[in-house]
Amino acid sequence: MTDCDVRLDLMESIWDEFVRVAAPIQSGRCTAVEALTRFGAAARGQSVYDGGVHIGRLFRTVFLIDYFTNPVFRSELQHVLNRGEAVHTVQRAIHIGKIPSELTKHHESLAAVSSSLALLTNAVMAWNTMHMQRAVGQIEAMSGDVLRAVDLRRIAPTYLEGINLRGTFDFPIARYADRVLPSLVDGLSVKMSFALRDAGRSPNCNCHRCRKKPSIRWAVVHL
Incomplete structure (x- = not known):
């Protein structure tokens, strides 16, 4: 209407x-x-x-x-909207949860949170862009063909699979081994062996009956 x-x-x-x-x-x-x-x-x-x-x-x-x-105009508009939503997905992955209420009471603090999130998002996309460009160079060098710009523009630098957003946890067990496991401390090395064994399974047997059972797993940690 x-x-x-x-x-x-x-x-x-x-x-x-x-x-x-x-x-x-x-x-x-x-x-x-x-x-x-x-x-x-x-x-x-x-x-x-x-x-x-x-x-x-x-x-x-x-x-x-x-x-x-105009189908071309409609397709381009959808492409732009999808690209913007991909950026929002990156931002939601970087900042999980709600913004603390004390940061939302003032315009300055809220602007600082928004600017910080934008900075981290741009850093992620810059890192992805650098590695994407390196991959494009390697592909062109190996194949001898030049990748078309119409294909590259469909690839957004918003992937998160290769980025650790939560850091690395380091547990210095060796520093506190004498407190945690005083009975196993022997000089500078502590060996802890854990085994999950299913009754009747031989570790060196490869018969059909034994292969169906869970394998024995040995974990040795040197401290």
Whole structure:
């Protein structure tokens, strides 16, 4: 269903004033946030606000026509949206859980959290990009073919499989071995042997009956 609710006469009447609002934003003398604060919902009822609403409806109509009638445009838009969602997935993997309430009470602390998360996300994507470029160079050197840009643009540097996001846990058992296992301390070396044995299984037997049973596992830790 369509509704012809775009008023061209109202857009024409406020066009000069609307240009004066948009020009400082274009030149950088005024931010879009400041302009929206001044001419946002609080300015409802003013002529420039009402005319801006109809201009927005006109641009949205053009966008929807392109989206539904142009498959290439629709595909590119979906590609951009998927890329943005992939970045959000990286951010959710880096920061698990909710932001502490004491950090959400002030704009400065919330901006610091957002900036820190953006910095770590960019570091992850930069690391992935470096290794992706190295892999592309190796593939081209081995095959002699140049990878097409149309294929490379479909690969996003947002993979997390090769990144340890939680650090490495180190348990210095040797430092506290005399306290934890005083009866097994022998000089500078402690050997702990653990075995999970299934009754009737021979460690050197490879017959059909023994292969069905769980294998014997020996773990020796040298400290």
